[in-house]
Amino acid sequence: MKRWRKTLVGLMLIIKIAILSTAVVASSQALAGCDEWCGDLRIPYPFGVKQGCHLNQTFLITCNKTNSPPKAFLMDTDISVTNISLHGELHILQPIVRYCYEQVQVSDPFIPNATNLSVPAALPIADGKNKFIATGCNTFGLFSGMLKGSEFLSGCISVCTNGSAIVDGSCFGNGCCELEIPKGLTNLSLFVGQLLPNETNILKYNPCGYAFVVGDERFKFDSTYIQRFEDEEVEVVVDWAIGNQTMNVCRQNSQRISNFSDDGSQYRCECLDGFMGNPYLPQGCEDIDECKDEKLNKCKYECINTIGNYTCKCPKNFKGDGRHGGEGCTRDSKAFIPIIIGIGVGFIVFLIGSTWIFLGYKKLKFIKRKEKFFIENGGFILQQQLSQWQSPNEMVRIFTQEELEKATNNYDNSTIVGKGGFGTVYKGVFEDGLAVAIKKSKIVDQSQTDQFINEVIVLSQINHRNVVRLLGCCLETQVPLLVYEFVTNGTLFEHIHDKTKHASLSWEARLKIALETAGVLAYLHSSASIPIIHRDIKTTNILLDDNYTAKVSDFGASKLVPMDQTQLSTMVQGTLGYLDPEYLLTSELTEKSDVYSFGIVLLELITGKKAVCFDGPEAERNLAMYVLCTKDDLLEEVVDRGMMVKETNFEEIKETAKIAKKCLRIKGEERPSMKEVAMELDGVRLMQVQRSWVDNNSLSNAEERVCLLDVEASDSSHFIASGTMNNTVGDSIKASILSHIHHGR
Incomplete structure (x- = not known):
């Protein structure tokens, strides 16, 4: 029994040795019967040590076994080989060229030492895998060769200003410099020399300089190399290939x-x-057996090796590709179809139920959020205030969020009609065909809720024909939304400055717009139940309807002034070019700030120029400064050339310009009130009416016309000079002015 056991153990040992021998033969990189190793160097075919073991003489490796350990050399040369790669790389050792100051003849201090790299022409320097290095203090290194049939020379300089500037691993000129070797460079020669051989301190600090070509990954600079570098050879990477x-x-x-x-x-x-x-x-x-290494295959179940590839088998009752991330394995049986249908139906029911619950929760959350915004925006307070009004038919309407979203197609970009510093304006159309303008603010300030409510109430009571009427608001969003009547003919800014959209306005139309705007501001300052300072009067906030009637809009920056106050301390807001300089310096807001802004609007109407424009000459960039510095006799030069100006109405333009200059006085207390401005503009309008009477009346009524004009002209001039009128004609003019100012509830 023991004998059979020994025999069995011996057979297993023989089989194991045979298997190991087969594995060794299968993994051998050399031809059969040829040495594969020279010391630690593996020599794969086409390289070989002896005759018949290499492809040709270029691939001959000489193995010197007298060394310990044995050392390999390239062909019959003394070039040491350190590594051979089947990917076309050969690592060989090449000499370093050095230059030591103590060995230099003083008479020839700048003659460098040189050496040639002993690389066979069939083995070019590997492109991008080597670099030229020069180390030392005040050392220059050069390398030369043949590049595309021409001589090539390049080099770098290594200097030492002080020891602290030399950093380990840094090879950018302090103690070490390096260069890339151009692709295709052959017959490589190296040179190294010194720049300051007579400097004693340099000689003491750096006795030698070195230059060499080395593989990218085979050299890392160390600051100790400045004083001592013992290597005689470095490793260079060359390419090899089959001709x-x-x-x-x-x-x-x-x-x-x-x-x-x-x-x-x-x-x-x-x-x-x-x-x-x-x-x-x-x-x-040889084929790779990917199934033996889990890193080489992506099988989820069973791996089957094939020639050059592998397949992944699916488990029983499944078919398809068993690879991870592939098509996957699917059941191959009709018996499971009812189960799949049941699971599918159950999933659909679950999905529908989950969706219903989610939508219900989302709707409830949406309602809660609307209620939260409604309370934060003062909705209950506003409703309480509105319920106390005596005229319920004129109450401001509180719109729902859904109404406004439907009217604007969910605030589609195509419905945007304007953008400003305080928000975006959308055009909305309700189901009854009513067109409205919806202003959506950019920011919300919870501390301004009470003021917003007061502003809505006050503005909703203003029924002035030259103010864009506030129809209602929406408080169910994060920022309150204001709903205004929609004005169809664009802004005054577009009519003055954008001639591609609109024809130029006549002087008569411009004066009418100025008078209507002045009347609105006078009403807001003097006749509203609570005085209002607009704070952002500009041509973009003056809208025009189809009859060119002015409509003042955008009260987003407006301030309500308590009856017992004449000014407010507030953060400066406004538009560049229209901003009152006194308000800008003091932050004290008064009604005279609107007067200044209106003066700029008057100048725009007269000149056709923008309040601030950086495209023209420097003197014309600020409209106010430009006109104020223009002499009265040169006023005709600044009048808008697109406006048909007759000699008969130029006097009206001059009078209007004088009014604008009064409005633009630096000190607010020296500016007229908007009521005074409106009265003076109505006086200019009277001059226009008188001229129209003269032009239109027939010659048969000449005497009656002259008499009437004499009376009215004298009274008008007296009104312009003193601001008061005491006769019959004066009373009629005053009534006309008051109709402009007080055309509201």
Whole structure:
């Protein structure tokens, strides 16, 4: 029994040795019967140590076994080989050229030492895998060769200003410098020399300089190299390939690669995907068994190796691809169809139920959020205030969020009609056809809720025909939304400055717009139940309807002035060019700030120029300064050339310009009130009416016309000078002015 056991153990040992021997043979990189190792260096075919073991003389490796350990040399040279790669790289040792100051003849201090790299022409320097290095203090290194048939020379300088500037690993000129080697450079020669050989301190600090070519990953600068660098040789990477004159040596399961060579005169062999080994050996590349290594396959279940690839088997009753991330395995049985249908129906029911619950929760959350915004925006307080009004038919309407979203197609960009510093204006159309303008603010300030409510109440009571009427508001959003009547003919800014959209306004139309705007501001300052300072009067906030009637809009920056106050301390807000300079300096807001802004509007109507424009001459960039610095006799030069100005109405323009200059006085207390401005503009309008009477009346009524004009002209001039009127004609003019100012509830 023991004998059979010993026999069995012996047979198993023999089988194991045979298997190991087969594995060694299969993984050998050399030809059969050839040495594969020289010391620690593995020598794969086409390289070989002895005759018949290498492809040709270029691939001969001489193994000197007298050294300990044995040392490999390239062909019959003394070039040491340290590594051979089947990917076309050969690592060899090359000498360092050095220059030591103490060995230099003082008479020839600048003659460098030189050496040639002993690299065979068939093994060019590997492109992008080597660099030229020069180390030392005040050392220059050069390298030369042949590049595309021409001589090539380059180099770098390594200096030492002080010891602290030399950093380990840094090779940018302090103690060490480096250069890239151009692709295709051959016959490489190296030179090294010194710049200041007679400097004693340099000699003491840095006795030698060095230059060499080395592989990118084979050298890291160390500051100690400045004083001592003991290496005699460094490792250089060269390329090797098979010449085209040699018959194709790529074996089974490999392919020929020649795109690495510019002229295609050389090639290499590499294994196909799914194969490994030496593509130059007679047996070629061998199949990789991906199933033996989980890192090489992506099978979820069972792996089956195939030639050059592998497949993944699905478990029983499944079919398809068992790879991770692939098509996956699917059941291959009709018996499971009812189960799948049941699961599907159950899932659909679950999905519908979950969706219903989610939508219900979302709707409830939406309602809660609207209620929260309604309370935060003062909705209950506003409703309480509105319920106390005596005229319920004129109450401001509180719109719902859904109404406004439907009217604006969910605030689509196509419905935007304007953007400003305080928000965006959308055009909305309700189901009854009513067109409205909806202003959506950019920011919300909870501390301003009470003021917002007061503003809504006050503005909703203003029924002035020259104020854009506030129809209502929406408090169910994060920022309150204001709903105004929609004005169809654009802004005054567009009519003055954008001639591509609108024809130029006549002087008569401009004066009418100025008078209507002045009347609105006078009403807001003097006749509203609570005085209002607009704070952002400009041509973009004056809208025009189809009859060119002015409509003042955008009360987003407006301030309500308590009856017992004449000014407010507030953060400066407004538009560049229209901003009252006194308000800008003091932050004290008064009704005279609106007067200043209106003066700029008057100048725009007269000149056709923008309040601030950086495109023209420097003197004309600020409209107020430009006109104020223009002499009265030169006023005609600044009048808008697009406006048909007759000699008969130029006096009206001059009078209007005088009014504008009064409005633009630096001190607010020196400016007229808006009521005074409106009265003076109505006086200018009277001059226009008188001129119209003269032009239109027939000659048969000449005497009656002259008499009437004499009386009215004298009274008008007296009104313009003193601001009061005491006769019959004066009373009629005053009534006309008051109709402009007080045309509201």
